[in-house]
Amino acid sequence: MTTARRDTYTPQTLLSVAVRVFNERGYDGTSMEHLSKAAGISKSSIYHHVAGKEELLRRAVTRALDGLFEILDEEHARAGSAAARLEYVVRRMVEVLIAELPYVTLLLRVRGNTETERWALERRREFDHRVAALLKAAAAEGDVRGDVEVRLATRLVFGMINSIVEWYRPDVRGAGEREVGDAVVRLVFGGLRQSG
Amino acid sequence: MTTARRDTYTPQTLLSVAVRVFNERGYDGTSMEHLSKAAGISKSSIYHHVAGKEELLRRAVTRALDGLFEILDEEHARAGSAAARLEYVVRRMVEVLIAELPYVTLLLRVRGNTETERWALERRREFDHRVAALLKAAAAEGDVRGDVEVRLATRLVFGMINSIVEWYRPDVRGAGEREVGDAVVRLVFGGLRQSG
DNA sequence: GTCTATATTACGATAGAC
DNA sequence: GTCTATCGTAATATAGAC
Numbered sequence: 069m070t071t072a073r074r075d076t077y078t079p080q081t082l083l084s085v086a087v088r089v090f091n092e093r094g095y096d097g098t099s100m101e102h103l104s105k106a107a108g109i110s111k112s113s114i115y116h117h118v119a120g121k122e123e124l125l126r127r128a129v130t131r132a133l134d135g136l137f138e139i140l141d142e143e144h145a146r147a148g149s150a151a152a153r154l155e156y157v158v159r160r161m162v163e164v165l166i167a168e169l170p171y172v173t174l175l176l177r178v179r180g181n182t183e184t185e186r187w188a189l190e191r192r193r194e195f196d197h198r199v200a201a202l203l204k205a206a207a208a209e210g211d212v213r214g215d216v217e218v219r220l221a222t223r224l225v226f227g228m229i230n231s232i233v234e235w236y237r238p239d240v241r242g243a244g245e246r247e248v249g250d251a252v253v254r255l256v257f258g259g260l261r262q263s264g
Numbered sequence: 265m266t267t268a269r270r271d272t273y274t275p276q277t278l279l280s281v282a283v284r285v286f287n288e289r290g291y292d293g294t295s296m297e298h299l300s301k302a303a304g305i306s307k308s309s310i311y312h313h314v315a316g317k318e319e320l321l322r323r324a325v326t327r328a329l330d331g332l333f334e335i336l337d338e339e340h341a342r343a344g345s346a347a348a349r350l351e352y353v354v355r356r357m358v359e360v361l362i363a364e365l366p367y368v369t370l371l372l373r374v375r376g377n378t379e380t381e382r383w384a385l386e387r388r389r390e391f392d393h394r395v396a397a398l399l400k401a402a403a404a405e406g407d408v409r410g411d412v413e414v415r416l417a418t419r420l421v422f423g424m425i426n427s428i429v430e431w432y433r434p435d436v437r438g439a440g441e442r443e444v445g446d447a448v449v450r451l452v453f454g455g456l457r458q459s460g
Numbered sequence: 461g462t463c464t465a466t467a468t469t470a471c472g473a474t475a476g477a478c
Numbered sequence: 479g480t481c482t483a484t485c486g487t488a489a490t491a492t493a494g495a496c
Binding site for chain 4: 100
């Protein structure tokens with residue numbers, strides 16, 4: 069490790085600025101001029117660090133996808149009953165969403181206009197299928213209600229979890245990461261209704 | 265009512281084409297050239313019907329918002345226990361989302377770059393608050409679990425419902441409108457867990 | 461590594477003929 | 479109501495100096 073002097077931009081530090089602007093304005097709504105203003109350097113200087121706008125998008129969604137896929141390799145996601153593994157994955161998804169908030173936000177808003185975007189959508193689908201398989205296993209083990217189709221339940225649960233990126237702000241006084249995780253697990257598995 | 269001869273575009277028929285393209289490419293990712301190709305008329309002909317791209321967006325999100333707000337005026341949303349009213353509103357939201365799918369989809373993807381977009385976000389917030397008040401009332405009446413904060417629960421439930429626009433396709437063989445409504449109501453109120 | 465200047469293309473919108 | 483032609487602007491990206 070060399071000395072950590074970092075007065076100037078690197079692809080990595082530039083990325084964090086770009087992702088913030090992408091999320092504020094939308095990827096297509098963000099011009100290199102916008103990025104240039106936000107980063108405090110000229111447009112042409114950005115091209116010194118990255119090949120273009122799309123590379124920034126690719127780096128961002130890669131980071132988000134890596135965080136999500138790593139969950140599935142963790143021990144608690146691979147041992148125990150399917151229901152227990154599913155609960156673990158749901159909670160960890162909330163944690164990764166919050167830990168990598170801007171990157172996952174961008175990932176979830178990708179439309180498919182460019183090759184990079186289509187690749188990101190493809191990998192997202194792959195992750196979804198892995199979690200869907202877990203829910204299906206939990207259903208087969210009798211731990212999930214039988215009156216809601218598994219594929220449909222998966223989509224709705226993903227919808228609830230992924231919606232976190234639309235309102236969670238780490239700086240604002242409100243629900244903390246732990247509270248959100250608890251709430252999601254309780255609602256996903258137990259619903260709104262008063263049980264007692 | 266005059267004769268219904270309609271060989272040519274009106275703002276209304278043009279809107280349905282535009283909204284489809286907006287949803288495929290994103291609003292910012294859609295140029296007047298894209299709309300022109302999709303509608304089969306020239307760019308300048310579009311300007312004969314509407315003042316510009318933003319008017320198409322405004323018409324679309326207005327239609328979506330009108331559909332949602334009308335729910336709150338319906339009798340079943342205004343009489344009975346708060347929990348019963350909430351369940352009715354949740355089910356009707358699913359119906360409106362599906363009935364007005366492309367318009368609501370566009371509404372839910374608005375970012376806030378233009379005045380029209382900021383207005384749409386403002387009205388969405390208003391709708392959310394009305395439903396949040398219903399959930400709060402249901403909690404006060406003891407029909408909603410006490411271990412999840414009401415504001416947080418509202419956001420997560422909205423997240424689940426709104427996510428429908430990301431995958432529901434009326435043409436594809438899969439869950440029908442009724443099945444989706446049932447699934448959402450069951451999961452929102454009862455959760456995934458096997459109750460019996 | 462950053463800048464100014466600029467090439468080139470695409471965009472939203474308008475003018476005016478038919 | 480639709481068209482072709484075009485205006486002015488803003489976009490991505492490059493050239494070349496420092």
